[in-house]
Amino acid sequence: MARAGLSPDAIVDLALQIIDEEGPAGVTLSAVAGRAGVATPSLYKHVRNLAEVNTLVSIRVMDELADRARELVLGLSGAEALHAFMNVWREYVRSNPGRYAAMIQAAQPELAEAGGRLVDILLALLRGYGLEGADAIHAARCVRSAVHGFAVLEAAGGFGLPVDLDDSYEQLKRMIISGLPKTDRPHV
Amino acid sequence: MARAGLSPDAIVDLALQIIDEEGPAGVTLSAVAGRAGVATPSLYKHVRNLAEVNTLVSIRVMDELADRARELVLGLSGAEALHAFMNVWREYVRSNPGRYAAMIQAAQPELAEAGGRLVDILLALLRGYGLEGADAIHAARCVRSAVHGFAVLEAAGGFGLPVDLDDSYEQLKRMIISGLPKTDRPHV
DNA sequence: CGACCAAGGCTAATGAGGTTAGCTTTACAG
């Protein structure tokens, strides 16, 4: 049998393909093995089990989101940076609903590190905005909650009424950003 | 065989028991049938399949949350009512993390009606606050996003840092409520 | 060159879980 050139990374690639085409529920070891042109048990030479595949996928997705956020926010500061940050997040979820859905239902501990990168970017933005320490943590939690909640509800089709979603999101961003605590140091 | 007195409702009761004790992943037809003292296939006399059980559970949970919200918000108005509404929601998720987790991963269409009740309560609050029409919809979406996002992240252990969560939630509520658009009609 | 050996594949088998088909029993109405 010709070697299939598998690796944990390659398996995650295939899993993401499946997620994009069929949704998170389509990710079974048989499906992944099928795409790899390999018998199902062969996958166990590269990953511990299905749970690990899901965890690796989650980490990959989180990293992908963090990368986009870092790129697009680079060079911005203050309210502009926060707007951009929140926009990137929503855009990512809209463009990749399956991936985001797959991400938010995997193990905690392994995700902590990947999630930490995203929080770090946010904390950096808030620092540029004049927030440090506990204030920054509270603010970051508010931003994350709002963005995550909106993104999840939108992706799930939870907003049924025929009123423009972009407008709603604009308002949410304004609420959060203008509601940040006033600091002595005016933001850059 | 003595009749077991099953019904879709009774099945949902058992499923909720399992969710509370073992989490949403424990809800299998075998597990439900076991608690009912019945063979697995017997359940099919009352529900179409596992997916329907999950949908019914979601509807029940949504209704439960809506009931609590309506009760606790009754007689309040303005900012006070919105605070109470947001508090009830978070409290429910904290007290019933498994149920909420089970709810947010079921079919959309069947949930629409149950979810609508919750939105109606919120829209009523916002009307008392002076918001109508599209403004009210936008505001309701912001409130839902913030509350849902915070609740989900908290339940998933997504807030790792040792900073008080109650304080964060207070700030989030204030951000949202004080960020509501000003209306000509001052709220009651 | 050729033997070794580990990595990477494979088949077979087990067990959980969902689902269907078809038979049997219960409970109640007439």
Next chain:
DNA sequence: CTGTAAAGCTAACCTCATTAGCCTTGGTCG
């Protein structure tokens, strides 16, 4: 007392995940 529909049951099948144990490949080193 009997007929019938609802509510059980067993048997069987399918898909998946997972484990065990075997075979092959391909590179490394004598």
